[in-house]
């Protein structure tokens with residue numbers, strides 16, 4: 001399917017911006033995500049025609065219209081199903097799913113679970129704004145317990161789901177998290193997820209300026225970020241703070257926030273992150289502000305058989321058998337008789 | 341073989357009935373294969389409970405398999421059995437009412453124990469109380485004889501007893517002078533890994549055959565000669581197999597890979613099983629997490645250029661409905677197979693019904709036209725699958741194909757076609773372009789209204805599609821009122837225009853007159869048989885079969901106009917009847933049956949006679 005004939009002109013971010021007028025509310029976090037995606041695309045090395053953006057329903061799901069690639073704006077919650085069939089039909093394509101907390105975890109929760117465990121080589125970005133935007137302000141499955149919204153005037157009585165934990169539990173092979181406004185980090189995550197062979201799942205904290213403004217402000221605001229978020233790096237000690245003076249240690253299964261140099265804590269006591277270890281990933285995914293810094297980065301990065309490749313291998317094997325693909329033999333079956 | 345009187349019969353109907361654990365479906369299908377290979381025409385009707393193992397011996401657990409085999413062409417599995425094989429009291433209780441007086445009744449007398457009689461709600465043993473005196477009752481101690489016959493293999497008693505279905509089959513094979521070799525070969529293949537089980541089943545089969553011979557249980561044995569079918573190579577196959585083969589053949593004809601997305605559901609799962617076995621044709625089967633994922637992935641695959649199919653039953657179509665609207669809106673080719681079962685809700689999973697016609701034609705939000713076809717016979721499922729795919733690909737539209745539980749599991753002799761006989765399926769993807777012009781995905785052929793199939797990976801055709809209303813040209817989102825009305829009408833016109841690709845309705849019998857019996861789907865066999873028999877009795881009825889239910893053939897209105905009365909027998913409360921009345925503004929008579937059972941030929945004949953007599957009286 002790859003069309004290698006055209007001279008590989010170097011694409012720029014402009015080549016990925018469509019002519020459609022972007023219609024998100026001014027100040028919406030979606031803008032910066034769109035901008036980073038458009039910026040990163042040329043660096044991935046795919047011909048433009050091999051890239052497909054697929055979405056469900058919600059504010060974030062308008063995303064494909066703004067990309068000058070192939071785009072499919074599906075129905076509520078079903079983007080992963082469309083992406084699954086497309087990737088199976090044409091494994092050459094670079095397939096991106098854009099979803100939100102309502103689309104991906106509420107109505108599309110079942111596909112989230114199975115799409116991740118199946119491990120197709122697709123990229124799923126979940127814009128988590130902890131609210132329903134497009135339907136104008138109801139609580140979402142990631143809204144905090146007790147949150148007052150139009151549909152929960154006295155506060156929600158539902159415990160939220162945490163996307164990263166759910167993705168790890170669903171057997172995803174690459175799980176990451178970033179923040180809309182942290183452009184550099186977001187771009188890095190986008191590149192890493194694209195390079196991962198197998199399914200990659202990125203949660204992006206996305207600010208909905210209209211219905212849930214400043215939801216992540218307490219820890220993600222530029223001036224507090226270093227102190228209140230921790231950037232996970234595989235093989236590196238879990239340190240944070242302006243001068244990396246803070247760290248995390250593990251006592252049994254309980255993490256602790258420590259200050260290096262205090263109470264006899266040395267650099268060597270700090271936990272070294274292992275992105276190949278789902279248990280550690282899960283442990284880190286539990287950490288929340290203000291008790292802990294909020295981890296962003298690559299939680300999990302492991303390799304497993306890739307669905308569309310395994311399927312192709314089965315097809316190749318079946319085709320290599322003697323008599324394979326003989327349609328006349330298939331139609332006749334093992335037992336025939338003749339009428340003259 | 342000892343001397344027996346041999347009588348020749350035109351056709352015979354046998355029903356094997358027993359507990360779900362008795363292996364009656366297997367026994368019936370073995371008899372079917374032998375009858376087919378001997379050259380009879382056949383039609384079968386497996387009828388089994390939804391529970392895999394209902395309580396042993398209970399009325400709910402009775403499983404039956406009826407086959408009609410004959411020396412002329414037949415269209416139904418027979419109204420009533422000539423021979424009933426009852427493996428236990430419950431099977432007798434459930435099935436005896438269908439056996440005509442004087443019919444042959446073979447029972448396993450060992451199973452008529454106090455406990456089993458109680459489970460079947462018999463107050464006294466019917467074998468002893470004279471209540472069966474009107475039948476040719478043949479009592480066989482099948483369990484005992486089977487256990488004795490297989491003793492030498494050393495298999496445990498429980499396993500030995502399970503061979504009694506082959507003993508019963510042996511008895512029936514003797515009665516109809518059938519050879520044992522195909523069954524023996526089948527057993528050897530099936531139980532290849534367990535030679536002692538294979539041996540036990542073969543011994544039981546032979547023991548049954550020899551028992552019937554030496555004990556002379558039958559005064560007369562019967563011969564049913566070969567049927568004079570059109571020349572060709574034949575095989576026996578059921579509707580689900582035929583549907584799967586049709587899907588594969590469509591892929592071969594189109595030269596494109598098949599994608600089959602499905603979620604397990606009775607009675608459609610066998611299509612998934614069959615297709616999963618044929619990866620050597622490049623078939624990609626995808627067992628989805630639910631019905632919605634199955635159709636979603638199929639739409640995604642179609643977007644990617646595959647020949648996409650999703651198969652299910654009525655409840656599954658209900659779940660897929662929103663996505664079918666998406667396929668309509670995005671104008672992507674997709675074949676949807678609905679193997680109908682009794683509804684609503686979970687309904688009767690293993691029983692047949694035709695009550696999803698409204699769902700197929702009308703059952704979506706918005707104006708959402710989808711072409712609909714229905715298969716007439718098990719073998720016709722093959723051709724309907726190919727035709728559905730041809731239309732879907734040509735017109736860039738989802739196409740819904742209806743089968744039902746009766747077709748899915750019923751078998752018939754099927755003339756194996758040559759690939760060259762099958763219609764061509766031409767796949768045209770939009771060509772790559774370098775001119776820098778914006779590609780317009782909704783720019784279409786002005787006459788057929790078909791839009792291009794532009795698949796990702798094609799240079800220069802980057803575009804957006806989706807479920808929101810689209811501008812008639814650019815495919816960009818459009819909320820313009822005039823554009824919406826234009827697009828709604830355009831989608832309707834496109835599907836209506838497919839009529840030019842649909843053959844006219846053909847009528848058998850008088851080309852005009854008093855009564856036309858019009859059917860669709862699996863009632864075809866019963867309607868043809870009833871009409872032919874009525875005409876043989878000089879009752880002038882015409883009959884026709886509607887294969888295309890949306891759009892209707894162009895001449896349908898004109899055909900209806902040639903008859904004073906039109907009768908539509910359907911296994912629903914009159915869904916085609918209402919569609920016809922709405923479309924053609926004329927009264928249509930209905931014959932409706934929703935018992936999870938196909939029509940008997942007699943039922944249709946009686947109704948036709950009643951209609952004609954009423955007329956005579958009134959006239």
Ligand code: SF4
Pocket residue numbers: 023024025027028029030059060129133134207208209210211
């Ligand atoms: S409602 Fe919220 S999420 Fe939606 S576009 Fe506006 S700011 Fe963004």
